[in-house]
Amino acid sequence: MNDEMPRRGLQAAAKERGIKENQSSDRLRQQLAExxxxxxxxxxxxxxxxxxxxxxxxxxxxxxxxxxxxxxxMGISHQHWDHAHVLRLAERVSGNSVLDGRSSVRNREGAMLFGDIEQDLTEYMASHADIRRLLDPYYVMFDHPLAANFDQAIAAYPVPNSPIPPLDLADPNVPYVFSFQASAQGRRNAHQLIGHVQALCPGQSVHTFTSVVFSQF
Structure with a gap:
């Protein structure tokens, strides 16, 4: 790695790889190299x-x-899928956000098969609201740089005895992206979290988006 790489370039590279950016340039270069x-x-x-x-x-x-x-x-146009089969798949995936394709050979095989139908599944969801409700979670991603007290703000949410469900990380290895149900209540919960964090971390940038499921390999 070029030692003359400007800090802004280091930060961009770190963000792309999911590495913390708010550290010294030497340490950042070392982590990127590793x-x-x-x-x-x-x-x-x-x-x-x-x-x-x-x-x-x-x-x-x-x-x-x-x-x-x-x-x-597999091998069938999504216009001719049996809805019962799609519903069975959707019910199994619902409430989860990451498909493990790296902890075993069989897991990789299954994740790759899911990838083969993912585009068709997205198109199927567009015309089937019941499947869309099950499979399209609502994500909240807090953008880098994270506020210095971001971790404390997350640890304090939800407050004890709150009816709000515990936070669900979209990926256990990414501590700043959270998933919520795609329902109206799920989105309200998502925006309550955003309000909580931004009240404690003024200026903290955040994005929201939807997707079927992340596959990790």
Whole structure:
């Protein structure tokens, strides 16, 4: 990595890789170099379960469960899908936000199969509100740079004995993106979180967006 790389370029590279930007330039260069080295070392696909990391945190669906769920939809135009099969898939995915395609060979296979139908599924959702309600979560992403007291603000939400459900990370490895149900109440909960954080962290930037599910490999 070029030692003359300006700090703004370092910050942009760090943001792209999900690395904290608010640290000294030397430390930032070191972390970027380590990240890229690890990425290069792990560039070949794993061929056995032992080569994968094993954690399966809450909110993550094992990719292998997709194998049987996706099979009835493969090779068929989404206009001719059996709604019962799509509903079964949607109910299994609903409430989760990450599809694990890296903790085993079978999980990778299932996640890749899901990827094959993902575009068709998105188009199917457009004309089927019941599927859309199940599969289209509402995401809140707090933008970098995070406020110095961001972690404390998140730790203080929701307040004890609140009817608001606990926060659900979209990805357990990304502590600044949260998912909510796509319902009207879910969106209200999302904007309550935004108001809470921005009250404690003035100027904190935030984005909201929707998506079916993130796949991780």
């Amino acid at each position: 990240y890229d080295a690890n990425l290069n070392e792990g560039s070949e696909l794993a061929t056995s379960d032992e080569e994968y990391d094993k954690p399966n945190p809450s909110g993550v669906i094992p990719g292998e469960v997709m194998i049987d769920l996706v099979a009835p939809l």
